[in-house]
Structure formats: structure tokens, C-alpha cells
Amino acid sequence: MSSFSEFPFRALPEALLPWYAACARPLPWRESRDPYRVWISEIMLQQTRVAAVLEYYARFLAALPDVFALASVDEARLLKLWEGLGYYRRARNLKRAAEVIVAEYGGVFPEAYAALRALPGIGDYTAGAIASICFDAPTPAIDGNVLRIAARLADCADCVDAPSTKRALHEALAAAYPPGQCGAFTQALMELGATVCLPGGAPRCAVCPAASLCRSRMHGTARELPVRAKKQQRRIEAYTALLLVDPDGRIALCKRPESGLLGGLWALPNAPGARGPQEALALAEAFGAKPLSLAASAEYTHVFTHVEWRITCYRIACAAPEGKSACIWADADARAAHYALPTAFAKALEHLHLEQR
Numbered sequence: 001m002s003s004f005s006e007f008p009f010r011a012l013p014e015a016l017l018p019w020y021a022a023c024a025r026p027l028p029w030r031e032s033r034d035p036y037r038v039w040i041s042e043i044m045l046q047q048t049r050v051a052a053v054l055e056y057y058a059r060f061l062a063a064l065p066d067v068f069a070l071a072s073v074d075e076a077r078l079l080k081l082w083e084g085l086g087y088y089r090r091a092r093n094l095k096r097a098a099e100v101i102v103a104e105y106g107g108v109f110p111e112a113y114a115a116l117r118a119l120p121g122i123g124d125y126t127a128g129a130i131a132s133i134c135f136d137a138p139t140p141a142i143d144g145n146v147l148r149i150a151a152r153l154a155d156c157a158d159c160v161d162a163p164s165t166k167r168a169l170h171e172a173l174a175a176a177y178p179p180g181q182c183g184a185f186t187q188a189l190m191e192l193g194a195t196v197c198l199p200g201g202a203p204r205c206a207v208c209p210a211a212s213l214c215r216s217r218m219h220g221t222a223r224e225l226p227v228r229a230k231k232q233q234r235r236i237e238a239y240t241a242l243l244l245v246d247p248d249g250r251i252a253l254c255k256r257p258e259s260g261l262l263g264g265l266w267a268l269p270n271a272p273g274a275r276g277p278q279e280a281l282a283l284a285e286a287f288g289a290k291p292l293s294l295a296a297s298a299e300y301t302h303v304f305t306h307v308e309w310r311i312t313c314y315r316i317a318c319a320a321p322e323g324k325s326a327c328i329w330a331d332a333d334a335r336a337a338h339y340a341l342p343t344a345f346a347k348a349l350e351h352l353h354l355e356q357r
């Protein structure tokens with residue numbers, strides 16, 4: 001076992017770049033070095049798989065083709081474009097950063113790592129990716145994939161979640177960036193992590209372009225690396241969600257408070273705790289609905305990064321809403337056009353068999 005400072009990362013570009021040129025998957029965000037396009041792809045790819053991102057990416061860019069369009073988009077439309085990708089804060093930060101780029105940089109992306117890093121929603125990884133891919137800067141983009149590859153190459157058993165380990169890798173890797181090919185090197189590392197040096201017990205060492213350099217392959221330790229900090233157990237919370245349906249097939253939606261999980265997003269009327277059927281009917285009244293009958297119920301789980309929601313949901317037929325209500329009532333067309341419903345609540349529509357048309 002050794003440390004990052006002892007490994008010859010400088011030999012890595014020579015091993016990876018020809019392989020990347022020959023084997024890289026053709027992905028739409030690799031067709032251009034336009035920082036807007038690279039930025040949108042990097043943010044979408046955080047916590048979302050490539051296959052799932054492809055459709056969203058095309059639709060998003062068709063609707064918002066540049067930083068000016070993103071800066072001026074209405075938030076409801078933005079969230080609708082993001083619906084299903086989850087982690088909606090990412091979308092809001094995109095808009096906030098676009099506003100800064102328009103206001104402070106005249107709509108032209110800043111090139112310096114520090115200026116990129118200062119934009120809302122752009123962390124070390126994304127700043128490193130944009131600066132290297134779009135502006136050929138020797139700025140590593142270190143995510144879980146790169147930490148895994150580096151730990152295996154160097155046969156390094158230091159905990160990769162420790163800030164000191166990340167700093168050591170950043171320093172060692174930055175010194176290895178090949179001038180003129182920084183973007184390709186960043187992307188070659190990403191590609192290696194996505195297609196060859198896979199997590200868990202599945203590294204494909206037999207087809208790895210860096211195999212001759214790899215110390216963990218030589219020592220038979222690849223499957224034990226990287227060493228990660230113990231994950232905190234997710235907190236479990238119970239909720240009750242109501243699918244209130246009026247005689248015209250419209251359903252009730254309410255806005256969540258601005259702060260907290262899914263802050264400011266549309267939701268089904270809900271309350272903490274797993275409520276029984278009678279309590280659910282009372283809860284519907286508390287939201288200003290006139291419940292007539294309880295039509296169905298279901299239970300499901302929705303997992304966030306740190307929290308797991310156990311949701312009990314009820315479908316309740318309601319009389320036509322009158323007067324003041326804590327909710328708006330939206331039919332399928334209005335929902336499709338204007339109201340982004342996070343997956344945590346959209347799942348209730350499936351479980352309770354609400355036709356989406």
C-alpha cells in the first residue's frame with residue numbers, strides 16, 4: 001500500500017489518451033466545448049445515470065439553448081423541465097448562476113477556476129470539469145469515480161473521503177495534466193471510471209489501458225479499494241399524502257414551505273406520521289377539501305440522500321371545491337404544462353392508479 005504522492009500520475013495521460021480517443025462513448029455533451037452545454041451535462045449527471053440524462057439534456061437545451069434563456073426562464077417552467085431528475089436545488093442553482101453570468105460577465109462564461117467555483121451550485125468537481133474541458137486548464141475534476149481509480153492505481157488505502165486525501169490527490173493529479181489535452185484527460189478519467197474501473201468487485205482490469213501502471217492489480221487489492229468513510233444511516237420519517245380528486249378529475253396540489261426538503265415545490269397535501277383512514281379524511285378537510293369517500297390506499301418508500309420517507313397515501317373522492325382552500329386544483333393538462341410534482345409524491349399517483357392521460 002502506498003500514498004498518492006508516490007504514484008507516477010504523470011505516466012497516466014500517455015496510457016489513457018489514445019484509449020479515450022479510440023473508445024469514448026459518443027455522448028451529446030462531448031460534441032462541443034461550449035461551457036454552457038458542458039455545465040448543464042455535469043449538473044444533470046450528478047446523482048443521475050447517463051442513460052437517464054440523455055433525454056432530459058436534449059429537451060432542456062432545446063427549451064433553454066443558452067445562458068440568457070436560462071437566466072430569464074420562469075421558475076415553474078424550469079422545474080417542469082427538471083421534473084423527474086430530482087434534487088431540484090440543482091435546477092434552481094443553475095438559474096441563479098446563469099443570472100450571475102449574465103449580470104456580471106455579460107453572458108460570457110468566466111474561464112478561471114476560482115470564478116467558476118464562486119458561482120451558485122458549482123463545487124470543486126464541476127469547476128474542475130468546466131475549466132479543464134472548456135478552457136484547457138490543469139484542474140482535476142475529482143468525484144467518486146476518480147477517487148476509486150486513483151486509489152486503485154496507487155494501491156492507496158487512505159480513506160478517500162478525508163479532505164487531506166482529496167487534497168493530496170488533487171495536487172498529484174494536477175501536476176500530471178498534459179497541456180493542450182486537459183479536457184481529454186479529465187474525460188478519459190471519467191470514461192475509465194464509468195466503463196472499466198467499475199465500483200465494487202467488478203474492475204475490468206483485463207481491458208484497462210492503465211493496467212500496466214496499476215499497483216492494486218499487481219498486488220491483488222483492487223476489489224478492496226477505495227477505502228471509504230462509514231456512511232451514516234438514513235433517518236426514517238413517516239408521512240401521509242392525500243390524492244384528493246374532485247368530480248372533474250382534478251387533483252389538489254399545495255406548495256411545500258420554502259425551506260427544507262423539496263422546499264417551495266408542488267406536493268400532494270401531506271402531513272407527518274402514518275395516519276389511519278379516518279384521520280386521512282379529517283386531514284383532507286384541514287386542507288379545505290370536502291371528502292366524500294375513501295377510494296384506495298397504498299404504502300411506498302421514497303429514498304433521499306440522508307432521509308427515507310415511508311409514505312402512506314390515500315385516494316379520496318371529494319366534492320367540487322368551494323371558497324378558500326389551502327390547495328390549487330389541477331387537471332392532467334395543467335399538471336403537464338405547469339406543475340412539476342417531485343417523484344416522492346408522483347409515486348402516489350401510480351400507486352393509487354390515477355390515469356395521467
Ligand code: SF4
Nearest residue numbers: 197205208211214222
Ligand atoms: S487495472 Fe483494474 S483496478 Fe487498476 S485502474 Fe485498471 S480497472 Fe482499475
